[in-house]
Amino acid sequence: MQIQIRVPATSANLGAGFDCLAVAFNLWNQATVDFSGKGYHVHVNGEGEGILPEDADNLIIKSFLFTLEKLGIQAPAGVRFDCENHIPMGSGMGSSATAVLIGVIAATTLNPEYENKDTWLQFSGELEGHADNVAAAIFGGLVAVRKTGDRYKTLLYDIEPENAVVVLPTVNLSTHAARKALPQNVPMADAVSNISRIPAILEGLRTGDVDLLRDGLVDKLHQPYRLPLIPGSADAIQKANALGAASALSGAGPSVIAFMPVNPEETANAMSQCFANNGLTCRIYHLEMINRGAQVTRL
Numbered sequence: 001m002q003i004q005i006r007v008p009a010t011s012a013n014l015g016a017g018f019d020c021l022a023v024a025f026n027l028w029n030q031a032t033v034d035f036s037g038k039g040y041h042v043h044v045n046g047e048g049e050g051i052l053p054e055d056a057d058n059l060i061i062k063s064f065l066f067t068l069e070k071l072g073i074q075a076p077a078g079v080r081f082d083c084e085n086h087i088p089m090g091s092g093m094g095s096s097a098t099a100v101l102i103g104v105i106a107a108t109t110l111n112p113e114y115e116n117k118d119t120w121l122q123f124s125g126e127l128e129g130h131a132d133n134v135a136a137a138i139f140g141g142l143v144a145v146r147k148t149g150d151r152y153k154t155l156l157y158d159i160e161p162e163n164a165v166v167v168l169p170t171v172n173l174s175t176h177a178a179r180k181a182l183p184q185n186v187p188m189a190d191a192v193s194n195i196s197r198i199p200a201i202l203e204g205l206r207t208g209d210v211d212l213l214r215d216g217l218v219d220k221l222h223q224p225y226r227l228p229l230i231p232g233s234a235d236a237i238q239k240a241n242a243l244g245a246a247s248a249l250s251g252a253g254p255s256v257i258a259f260m261p262v263n264p265e266e267t268a269n270a271m272s273q274c275f276a277n278n279g280l281t282c283r284i285y286h287l288e289m290i291n292r293g294a295q296v297t298r299l
């Protein structure tokens, strides 16, 4: 049996929505999965080629085996994942979420009872440790995720298919390292500031109101601790805002996102210049927000 799984890029946090909000984009990682062989193999084309492990150490295989075990599904004699990766790794664009989801989704296709979005969310959220990226990657659009007991739950919002620019500087900053930079406790006033902005983010993205969104993206819980690790990022956010976009760190960084830029080229160049001033080169992505999420096709 062969299947194809496609999972979109995502940008998590959206400023004040730390660990709770994320949005999906029209940039995809995909894998063709073949259950007919022996042993566990991954072949990587594109992003991560020559870097990612191609054996059972790959996050896709780990997530696949984790899900099989949790669901009590017998592991097949072999599986091969042929990956076409377009999402840069370690960028804050949800690459690890796509890997986890490809493994989880592939496992659920072996028992149709479990092939549903809620199962994908529970297992991928557990594997990632926070479910913002995976939730938006599963459902598409704008997703708010919360945990009640040990279950992740979502609210889904259709959004205007507006443009965004993502500028990715050449900085090594894993999500793990970016989370370690955060304090254990935060001032009450900072928490209140973030909570007060969530409706502005939801409404700003739902209606395409860039001024409302810009106000909503102001964050006090994670960006103040992470921006100093990414030289030029605070300036890039400020510059993008000054040019009329609504800007924030994308996920845990190091990329910076500018939603609804008035002039995407000018905004991207101005943001890149902020990183160049700090001796960093950049990759630039012109993306569109999308309302569809992960897709499975039987081949």
Ligand SMILES: Nc1ncnc2c1ncn2[C@@H]1O[C@H](COP(=O)(O)OP(=O)(O)OP(=O)(O)O)[C@@H](O)[C@H]1O
Binding pocket: 029, 048, 052, 058, 059, 060, 085, 088, 089, 090, 091, 092, 093, 094, 095, 096, 097, 098, 099, 133, 173, 174, 175, 176, 250, 251, 252, 253
């Ligand atoms: N496409 C992929 N296939 C297999 N493993 C991956 C893939 N992308 C990321 N990983 C693994 O996940 C690890 C952690 O990635 P990390 O979370 O730092 O980046 P990210 O997903 O780009 O960030 P974010 O979650 O902020 O968007 C990587 O070091 C790599 O081992």
Ligand SMILES: N[C@@H](CCO)C(=O)O
Binding pocket: 012, 013, 018, 019, 020, 130, 132, 133, 175, 178, 179, 222, 251, 252
């Ligand atoms: N919410 C997560 C997203 C990165 O995976 C964080 O900011 O650490």
